Amino acid sequence: KAGVTQTPRYLIKTRGQQVTLSCSPISGHRSVSWYQQTPGQGLQFLFEYFSETQRNKGNFPGRFSGRQFSNSRSEMNVSTLELGDSALYLCASSVGTGAMNTEAFFGQGTRLTVV
């Protein structure tokens, strides 16, 4: 059974540019969530999608956005990149229906470097 797949694995962007990251969840999983990991702040929740609807959003500026497609694949977009956006971006998937099905499985992450 394939795991969570994130592409690309590495990205280098210039300040002011925008970037799109992709996440393909485990087959049958309808919930996809995104996290930012930095040495100083640790893992911080960005947003969660279930069946193409955003159910929750973390405390990040509007430059961070996401979406989910009908096949449960998800993308996140960061516009007007800042140096502080350099981080490991992790995607997780779960079944997503109810409290009993929240076990999260993570992808390998996308390492974004903003220069």
Added chain:
Amino acid sequence: KQEVTQIPAALSVPEGENLVLNCSFTDSAIYNLQWFRQDPGKGLTSLLLIQSSQREQTSGRLNASLDKSSGRSTLYIAASQPGDSATYLCAVIDSGYALNFGKGTSLLVTP
């Protein structure tokens, strides 16, 4: 707002020792608690999930306990090996479908 704390922040032990990692959280209204392992520069690997109605879960040399009323969980690793060296993360999930993570415990097992 849920706050998750992990103690200790770092731990170094000789191979073969049994060890305990601690996790505490401030809001007991959780769905589940999940322990992860992260190797440098990699994603997170799920180790154990404890549902809020459970008291413990076991997988191989790992045993995790949950005391929801006191807001605590422990991860017990038996007979540690150098391959166990990694960062261990505890996360709680509530009705908001977001994982709230601690800062992790960095474990080094020396041969």
